[in-house]
Amino acid sequence: MALQKRPVSFYFLTIFFGLFVLFLYGPMIGIFILSLQGPDGGLTFPVRGFSFYWLGQVFQEQRVGSFVEAFQRSFLLGLVVTVLSIVVSVLAGLAFRKRFLGARFVFYLTISSLIVPSVLVSLGIGIAFQVLGLPTDWFSSGLGAHLTWTAPFAFLIMIGVFNRFNPSYEEAARDLGASENKTFWEVVLPLIAPSLIGVGLLGFTLSYDEFTRTSLVSGQDNTLPLEIFGMTTNVTSPALYALGTLTTVFSFSIIIIAFVAFQFFSRRQQG
Amino acid sequence: MSKTWKVLEPYLLSTPQTLIFLLFLVVPIAMIVMVSFWQFNGYAMVPAFTLDNYIGIFASKVSLATYVNTFKYVALVWFFSLAIAFPVAYFLAFYIKDQNVQIILFLICTVPFWTSNIIRMISWIPVLGKEGLLNQLLLNLHLTQQPVEWFLYSDFAVVLGMVHLYTFFMIAPIFNSLMRIDRALITAASDMGATGFQTLKEVILPLSAPGIAIGSIFVVTLVMGEFITVRLMGGGQSASVGKLISTQIGSLQYPLAAANAVILLVVTLILVMGILQIVDIRKEL
Numbered sequence: 235m236a237l238q239k240r241p242v243s244f245y246f247l248t249i250f251f252g253l254f255v256l257f258l259y260g261p262m263i264g265i266f267i268l269s270l271q272g273p274d275g276g277l278t279f280p281v282r283g284f285s286f287y288w289l290g291q292v293f294q295e296q297r298v299g300s301f302v303e304a305f306q307r308s309f310l311l312g313l314v315v316t317v318l319s320i321v322v323s324v325l326a327g328l329a330f331r332k333r334f335l336g337a338r339f340v341f342y343l344t345i346s347s348l349i350v351p352s353v354l355v356s357l358g359i360g361i362a363f364q365v366l367g368l369p370t371d372w373f374s375s376g377l378g379a380h381l382t383w384t385a386p387f388a389f390l391i392m393i394g395v396f397n398r399f400n401p402s403y404e405e406a407a408r409d410l411g412a413s414e415n416k417t418f419w420e421v422v423l424p425l426i427a428p429s430l431i432g433v434g435l436l437g438f439t440l441s442y443d444e445f446t447r448t449s450l451v452s453g454q455d456n457t458l459p460l461e462i463f464g465m466t467t468n469v470t471s472p473a474l475y476a477l478g479t480l481t482t483v484f485s486f487s488i489i490i491i492a493f494v495a496f497q498f499f500s501r502r503q504q505g
Numbered sequence: 506m507s508k509t510w511k512v513l514e515p516y517l518l519s520t521p522q523t524l525i526f527l528l529f530l531v532v533p534i535a536m537i538v539m540v541s542f543w544q545f546n547g548y549a550m551v552p553a554f555t556l557d558n559y560i561g562i563f564a565s566k567v568s569l570a571t572y573v574n575t576f577k578y579v580a581l582v583w584f585f586s587l588a589i590a591f592p593v594a595y596f597l598a599f600y601i602k603d604q605n606v607q608i609i610l611f612l613i614c615t616v617p618f619w620t621s622n623i624i625r626m627i628s629w630i631p632v633l634g635k636e637g638l639l640n641q642l643l644l645n646l647h648l649t650q651q652p653v654e655w656f657l658y659s660d661f662a663v664v665l666g667m668v669h670l671y672t673f674f675m676i677a678p679i680f681n682s683l684m685r686i687d688r689a690l691i692t693a694a695s696d697m698g699a700t701g702f703q704t705l706k707e708v709i710l711p712l713s714a715p716g717i718a719i720g721s722i723f724v725v726t727l728v729m730g731e732f733i734t735v736r737l738m739g740g741g742q743s744a745s746v747g748k749l750i751s752t753q754i755g756s757l758q759y760p761l762a763a764a765n766a767v768i769l770l771v772v773t774l775i776l777v778m779g780i781l782q783i784v785d786i787r788k789e790l
Binding site for chain 1: 529532537539600610617631669751759770
């Protein structure tokens with residue numbers, strides 16, 4: 235059994251998987267390369283020269299609009315959404331460790347937020363604010379729209395986390411005389427910390443890149459994805475690709491930071 | 506610790522989450538339903554009851570064609586994303602024995618999901634455009650005399666773009682349900698003389714049905730409300746209900762947009778119910 239011969243299907247599926255990965259990443263790598271062209275570069279291959287000219291152009295306001303401000307908004311909004319998603323989902327996760335009347339209602343309500351087409355959420359919040367006479371803004375209506383997208387994912391992860399959580403640690407803490415509060419802060423929270431990083435990462439990136447749900451409710455000031463969407467119609471230079479490259483590099487850095495933090499916390503728990 | 510507190514605790518803990526969804530999901534959808542019966546006087550909505558918005562939609566050939574076109578996108582994207590996701594998930598779950606390799610390969614499939622959809626769409630321009638890589642290749646190989654125009658800004662591009670964006674939503678649940686299959690069942694099947702294909706058809710496929718169903722629900726609902734891919738990758742004639750709604754909002758026709766949104770929601774829910782009728786997904790939750 236040690237050296238089993240690999241069936242033909244293995245090679246076939248390996249090639250299939252390789253092609254899928256190429257399909258996923260190929261176009262993105264393409265625009266990374268194109269964004270590093272010289273000043274006379276165009277929107278298509280072949281590559282004309284090499285420089286950081288277009289990456290610099292992203293920060294020239296007249297060229298691509300107010301990208302920096304949009305980035306700041308999206309970054310701040312992402313942070314707020316992350317914190318709120320974590321807090322809310324941990325609380326709900328704790329609630330769901332016990333049976334209670336209405337648990338099914340809360341569960342299906344949460345899931346339905348993922349099932350409802352995004353454009354409806356955006357339109358609905360937009361109309362609600364209009365009927366109530368409130369102005370839409372990225373930090374009010376936009377924040378709400380983002381939470382309808384990030385909170386359900388956070389909740390589903392927390393349910394999974396608490397399902398696998400061993401309650402004997404808490405019982406031990408209580409037996410040793412720790413209060414309910416103390417048990418949570420000093421036992422439960424450190425144990426679920428690595429998962430919270432995962433929830434946070436997902437929350438932040440989903441919010442940072444969210445477009446459809448925000449599209450009708452961001453008010454006067456655009457978030458970054460909305461700003462980029464606006465540029466697709468009027469920027470016809472590699473500056474567009476350069477912006478794409480920069481924001482993707484940013485997303486990747488966040489993923490890497492979260493991954494390292496996850497490793498760190500998991501290891502500290504074992505040690 | 507008092508007894509009342511113990512009883513109330515789960516309610517208090519789940520209140521913030523419930524409030525978020527009541528405020529930003531339930532109330533807004535109720536508002537959509539309400540406004541869909543309002544009148545539109547040419548520049549603003551007027552709170553007076555009318556059925557004109559719905560009658561207008563069902564009487565208009567253009568809007569019916571838009572719905573048909575949206576269904577076409579749903580069917581095509583569903584088919585291709587399943588056709589890609591199943592082999593990929595199957596490969597990861599059954600052919601990769603090393604757990605670390607498995608996690609890394611799964612993460613490779615996941616990472617693009619964490620990046621901007623818009624950038625992912627834009628990045629197809631240098632590939633599919635008139636002077637794009639694909640056309641350059643075809644011209645160099647003399648397979649075509651003139652660049653093919655319909656690679657970009659067409660229904661083809663829309664479907665390709667959506668498959669690119671949403672296949673992940675199919676891979677994750679299918680992978681999840683494949684990983685839960687007891688490997689002893691497969692050994693048993695092959696011990697009893699089943700060929701690889703028979704095992705796949707009689708054992709693995711039925712057991713992965715809940716994962717396929719969850720993935721299908723995601724893909725169907727995502728495509729139903731889609732408008733950015735249709736905007737960015739579609740041509741002038743590419744239409745979807747989502748794009749129609751966003752255009753109507755652009756011209757401030759909120760009641761009409763709301764009526765379309767209500768129909769969209771009802772149709773989506775019917776599709777989801779249909780999927781749930783065929784497959785029981787409760788085991789997966």
